[in-house]
Amino acid sequence: MEKKKRIALVAHDNRKQDLIEWVEYNAVTLLEHKIICTGTTGKLIEQQLKPALDSEKFSSFEVTKLKSGPLGGDQQLGAMIVDGEIDLMIFFWDPMQPQPHDVDVKALLRITVLYNIPTACNRSTADFIISSHLFNEEYRQKVKDYSTYINREVKM
Template identity: 65%
Template sequence: MKKKKNIAIVAHDNRKKDIIEWAEFNWKELIQHNLICTGTTGKLVEDALAVKCLEESVVPPTVSRLKSGPLGGDQQLGALIVEGAVDILIFFWDPMQPQPHDVDVKALLRITVLYNIPTASNRSTADFLVSSSLFHENYQPILKDYEHYIKRDVNLD
């Protein structure tokens, strides 16, 4: 990871207010990085940061927006993680509301663990991530070597 991180930001509908409040609180940290968001969350984050930047006469960041989660945005994000294009995931998911794309959410979270991506699923963890001394520094995560899995013998009987 370079000093300037690629940060993915996602929030389920019942957590969008929380993610906007968090982004507004941490806007000075976030605008120093590249932001990637799913659907509506991206528009809300972009608008919230634009207001903060306007108040402070700072150029707002460009927010790359993917599809909405249920329309494939979670899968797009997972693909970006596999390609090494995401360094951190901030995902405020709603544990009380069933989602039509629960399998995609589970797959996304699995990929973050597989690729050792720092992941925050609530405001406290997200605050700890952005306040870490590593947040604005180069960092090389240790990735598990899955070569043995790739080269395993497969019994076709």
């Protein structure tokens, strides 16, 4: 991981306001990094931060928006993780509301574990990640070696 992190931001509908508040609170820190969001979350963050983004101090703040989660944004994000294009993920998901795309959410969380991507699913964990000295440094994460699995003999 480079010093400038590529941060995925995702939130279910009932948690979007929580994520927006977290982003507002941490905007100065997040300015130094690249932000990638699922579509609706990205739009809401841009709208909410528009006054700040128009100021010269925040002019470099950029939000890359993927598709909305239920329309494939979760899967796009998973592909970016597999391709090494995401360094950490903040995903405020709603534990009280079943989602029509729960299987996509589970797959995305599985990929973050598989590729050893730091993942915060609530504000406390996000606060711990963003306040860690590792957040603003280069970091070499260890990814489990799956070569034994990849090179296994396949029988039919």
